[in-house]
Amino acid sequence: MRISCYAQASGRVQGVGFRYFVLREATRRGIGGWVRNCDDGSVDMYLNGDREAVEQLLRKIRKGSMWIQVDSLDVIPLEDGEAPDAHGFSVKY
DSSP: OEEEEEEEEEEEOSSSSHHHHHHHHHHHTTOEEEEEEOTTSOEEEEEEEEHHHHHHHHHHHHHOOSSOEEEEEEEEEEOGGGSOOOOSEEEEO
């Protein structure tokens, strides 16, 4: 089953390779969508893919890394009509 969601991460998520971390992990899992920095220091993303793959990615994001520290990750599920069409995964600037 495919799902779509919008998510926003805050914490130490800019200037630490977070967007490329999400890009790599999403691509590995066959997830479509995008990730981008926000002016307030958070990072938002749109994810579309197999439910288990998206849930795995969200767990990986919450865990972070040596440099990445996610203090909060807000996830909003999207209905089919609300979800933008996503082919591949990209970093938006």
